[in-house]
Amino acid sequence: MSVQEPGPNPYQAVEVTNPEGRGGFVFVCEHASRLIPEEYQDLGLDADQVKSHIAWDPGALAVARKLSEAFDSPLVAGCLSRLLYDCNRPPHAHDAIPMVSEIHTIPGNQNLSFEAKKQRIDGIYIPFQETLEAVVKKATASDRLPLMVTVHSFVPVYKGQKRAVEVGFLHDDDSRFVDAILSVDDGAKFVVERNAPYGPEDGVTHTLRFHALPHQIPNVMIEIRNDLIVTDQQVADMADYLRDVITKAVSYADFRAATPSTGASQ
Numbered sequence: 673m674s675v676q677e678p679g680p681n682p683y684q685a686v687e688v689t690n691p692e693g694r695g696g697f698v699f700v701c702e703h704a705s706r707l708i709p710e711e712y713q714d715l716g717l718d719a720d721q722v723k724s725h726i727a728w729d730p731g732a733l734a735v736a737r738k739l740s741e742a743f744d745s746p747l748v749a750g751c752l753s754r755l756l757y758d759c760n761r762p763p764h765a766h767d768a769i770p771m772v773s774e775i776h777t778i779p780g781n782q783n784l785s786f787e788a789k790k791q792r793i794d795g796i797y798i799p800f801q802e803t804l805e806a807v808v809k810k811a812t813a814s815d816r817l818p819l820m821v822t823v824h825s826f827v828p829v830y831k832g833q834k835r836a837v838e839v840g841f842l843h844d845d846d847s848r849f850v851d852a853i854l855s856v857d858d859g860a861k862f863v864v865e866r867n868a869p870y871g872p873e874d875g876v877t878h879t880l881r882f883h884a885l886p887h888q889i890p891n892v893m894i895e896i897r898n899d900l901i902v903t904d905q906q907v908a909d910m911a912d913y914l915r916d917v918i919t920k921a922v923s924y925a926d927f928r929a930a931t932p933s934t935g936a937s938q
């Protein structure tokens with residue numbers, strides 16, 4: 673199928689909640705939305721596919737919003753489906769505009785012209801990155817470095833394989849924040865793991881690499897199994913748990929003053 677690409681920047685690609693928050697964090701939710709504007713004709717997918725996890729991270733935005741509120745800090749969230757453009761991927765990544773997601777072929781992403789790809793990049797990726805960069809710049813203007821937390825969700829069963837991990841704390845070259853979190857988490861509430869169900873080798877740390885590492889901002893990418901954040905109560909419980917473990921981690925180690933360490937072993 674071929675879809676008619678709309679003109680330049682016709683849609684809002686990114687939204688900032690609580691931009692004036694002074695709590696010292698920057699929250700990010702790249703895969704917050706499953707919105708595919710009408711012109712794209714659902715990229716040729718059926719109604720179930722466009723509602724499923726391949727289009728977004730179900731539950732992630734709700735948790736991220738609660739954390740943004742709890743820590744009185746800005747939240748930068750994507751407003752369009754990652755099937756149009758995955759804002760946690762650089763333009764050269766093979767899955768930035770995925771032709772296949774898990775086992776699903778994305779008809780509207782096959783054989784895109786250079787111009788069509790450029791429109792997705794210019795209309796979605798660039799505004800997202802520029803907005804996040806501006807939020808990070810503002811947050812780094814105070815004497816203390818902010819902390820970056822990105823919030824995602826993953827499916828319980830992937831390519832037929834059941835995942836035991838419930839909450840993954842991911843990092844790239846700078847493991848300070850994750851080290852502190854794993855030091856204070858007693859494992860009583862959720863099955864937590866470092867760099868699971870995937871890690872930096874899978875190309876999932878673009879936001880951290882692009883916006884945190886260059887400024888030595890301590891950072892963590894949180895991956896939540898999406899069956900644990902379906903109901904409002906589950907979302908509230910997960911946000912409470914994360915608020916608690918992050919608060920403990922921050923008081924456990926003053927890693928904002930330390931030099932970044934290179935990833936601890938898994």
Ligand SMILES: [Zn+2]
Nearest residue numbers: 703729824825
């Ligand atoms: Zn995600």
